[in-house]
Amino acid sequence: MTSRRIALFSDHTLGVGGGEYYTYSLLRALLARYEVDLMREADRAAPDPARLESAFGFRLTHPRLRLRTHRHAREAARI
Secondary structure, three states: OOOOEEEEEOOOOOOOOHHHHHHHHHHHHHHOOOEEEEEEEOOOOOOOHHHHHHHHOOOOOOOOEEEEEEOOHHHHHOO
């Protein structure tokens, strides 16, 4: 089976609230089958790996995950 890559745009990458919970739950499900680019706007701060791991048990070091910054991430995610 060839590997497929999915781009996921999210504004919910920093905090530990409901939006972030759903984002990282979706990422877990996608990463089980696909390579994923988590995209965020360039003017947003990067997620804090220690905070995500303590809040959700999620690690940004997953081998199938790439954190990408894009100046126009919303438009790029539509492609």
